[in-house]
Amino acid sequence: MKSGLMRYLSAAQVARLTAVPAEARPYYRALADAVRALILDGRLPVRVRMPAERHLAATLGVSRTTVTAAYDLLRERGYLDSRQGSGSWTALPDPSSTADNPWLATGQDGLIQLHAAAPPAPSALREAMAEAVEDLPRYGMGNGYDPMGLPVLRERIAARYTARGLATLPDQILVTTGSQHALHLAMSLLAGPGDPVLVESPTYTHAIDVARQRGARIVPVGISHEGWQADLVACALRQSAARVAYLMPDFQNPTGALMDDATRAAVAGAARRTDTTIVIDETWAELDLDGGDGHAPMAAFDTDNRMVTIGSASKLWWGGLRIGWLRAGTALIRRLAVRRAAVDIASPVLEQLVVARLFDRLEETRAERLRGLRASRATLVAALRERLPAWQFAVPRGGGTLWVRHDCGSAVSLCEAAATRGVRLAAGTWFGLEGTLEGYVRVPYTLPPPVLEEAVERIAAAREQGPAAGGRPADALVPMV
Numbered sequence: 281m282k283s284g285l286m287r288y289l290s291a292a293q294v295a296r297l298t299a300v301p302a303e304a305r306p307y308y309r310a311l312a313d314a315v316r317a318l319i320l321d322g323r324l325p326v327r328v329r330m331p332a333e334r335h336l337a338a339t340l341g342v343s344r345t346t347v348t349a350a351y352d353l354l355r356e357r358g359y360l361d362s363r364q365g366s367g368s369w370t371a372l373p374d375p376s377s378t379a380d381n382p383w384l385a386t387g388q389d390g391l392i393q394l395h396a397a398a399p400p401a402p403s404a405l406r407e408a409m410a411e412a413v414e415d416l417p418r419y420g421m422g423n424g425y426d427p428m429g430l431p432v433l434r435e436r437i438a439a440r441y442t443a444r445g446l447a448t449l450p451d452q453i454l455v456t457t458g459s460q461h462a463l464h465l466a467m468s469l470l471a472g473p474g475d476p477v478l479v480e481s482p483t484y485t486h487a488i489d490v491a492r493q494r495g496a497r498i499v500p501v502g503i504s505h506e507g508w509q510a511d512l513v514a515c516a517l518r519q520s521a522a523r524v525a526y527l528m529p530d531f532q533n534p535t536g537a538l539m540d541d542a543t544r545a546a547v548a549g550a551a552r553r554t555d556t557t558i559v560i561d562e563t564w565a566e567l568d569l570d571g572g573d574g575h576a577p578m579a580a581f582d583t584d585n586r587m588v589t590i591g592s593a594s595k596l597w598w599g600g601l602r603i604g605w606l607r608a609g610t611a612l613i614r615r616l617a618v619r620r621a622a623v624d625i626a627s628p629v630l631e632q633l634v635v636a637r638l639f640d641r642l643e644e645t646r647a648e649r650l651r652g653l654r655a656s657r658a659t660l661v662a663a664l665r666e667r668l669p670a671w672q673f674a675v676p677r678g679g680g681t682l683w684v685r686h687d688c689g690s691a692v693s694l695c696e697a698a699a700t701r702g703v704r705l706a707a708g709t710w711f712g713l714e715g716t717l718e719g720y721v722r723v724p725y726t727l728p729p730p731v732l733e734e735a736v737e738r739i740a741a742a743r744e745q746g747p748a749a750g751g752r753p754a755d756a757l758v759p760m761v
């Protein structure tokens with residue numbers, strides 16, 4: 281399998297791609313920088329064999345020691361792997377090392393991307409993709425449009441719900457293009473202009489966008505990192521006559537709160553009495569860092585088909601796959617599938633096959649993700665306590681974010697100052713309605729530990745010294761996932 285992916289570059293190709301001017305000094309460093317830049321922006325794939333040093337030296341018209349020095353530098357920074365007797369291969373550095381960490385230096389705008397709670401792809405992605413490419417020709421014989429999603433993937437998603445304690449058939453699953461699409465589809469069917477839609481406060485920023493786009497009347501119900509108060513949720517449902525409630529019972533974004541079973545049952549009962557449909561967003565549900573296999577999905581408390589569950593491959597695996605799903609009764613799923621024709625007709629086949637293959641590696645990939653998040657969470661918590669001891673937060677049992685009460689007055693000004701010091705940060709106001717929650721920032725722990733340490737240093741500098749002179753303007757601050 282792997283050998284099918286391997287390729288090599290000739291000396292002439294490397295010379296053309298790197299295009300280092302003959303007068304560059306020191307030449308070896310310019311050559312190494314050019315190769316690094318090609319790898320980082322994807323023009324040079326990883327695991328490609330580089331030409332032998334003597335061939336490249338001859339083609340470039342430089343000494344062999346110059347090319348050796350460039351290769352040594354690339355190796356030291358993690359961009360080349362060398363194996364005795366089989367040459368040098370392009371690589372990416374280990375993201376947990378600080379030596380030359382691409383997360384620190386090469387976001388599109390050069391800022392540390394702390395405004396998005398989105399982990400990098402798992403190490404198994406490459407193999408899952410290669411297997412999916414092998415699977416693809418069979419699907420290529422069809423027309424490629426499957427509004428419900430590929431049966432192989434729907435089966436795996438349904439089996440996973442069943443394993444988590446919620447018996448589910450593949451017919452109850454609709455594959456979507458990310459859970460954002462699922463949320464949009466569900467809201468477009470369930471909530472119309474003027475309809476009251478209950479959301480948690482704070483809530484996921486793009487859920488607010490969806491409800492606003494529908495012209496819904498958004499009704500917030502406050503929660504804290506300690507979670508929901510069932511009587512307040514019931515009261516808000518009753519008083520607002522909410523048609524739809526959008527809830528994240530599993531590691532709520534941004535608080536990380538987890539709803540306990542008694543509250544799940546109470547909220548389900550209250551929704552039944554007010555005839556409210558609950559849209560449950562389980563985008564973070566698989567990431568229970570401390571609780572083992574934990575708790576049954578919220579829809580296990582559904583007695584009359586009033587819950588629509590949204591799931592995603594983005595946090596367990598990778599957001600770049602853009603695969604999510606909806607789980608509901610079969611009749612509703614069919615109606616939603618018809619509706620998606622107006623938006624995207626169907627999800628991409630290759631990405632669905634990749635996610636099906638990742639489901640086959642669920643245990644291994646989930647363990648890797650949990651390990652990484654635990655390490656990042658520990659580092660972030662320690663760095664915040666040391667550098668910003670007045671900031672308050674609870675450490676959530678799962679998910680990927682800390683909801684932090686800061687001591688700076690305005691979260692927006694703090695985020696602007698942080699941006700000038702190289703960190704994009706999410707102000708609490710993104711997660712609230714009508715400008716509320718200025719006292720908070722959301723700090724995700726989805727980046728590698730050294731990057732989080734550096735980010736906290738920069739945020740502390742922003743807090744202590746304000747914006748950096750000549751720093752980046754605030755227009756870098758657009759809301760993210």
Ligand SMILES: Cc1ncc(COP(=O)(O)O)c(C=O)c1O
Pocket residue numbers: 397457458459460461484528533561563564591592593594599602603604761
């Ligand atoms: C709670 C929640 N819902 C939905 C999404 C959207 O995820 P995606 O469309 O990548 O599946 C996110 C992304 O961060 C999220 O945190």
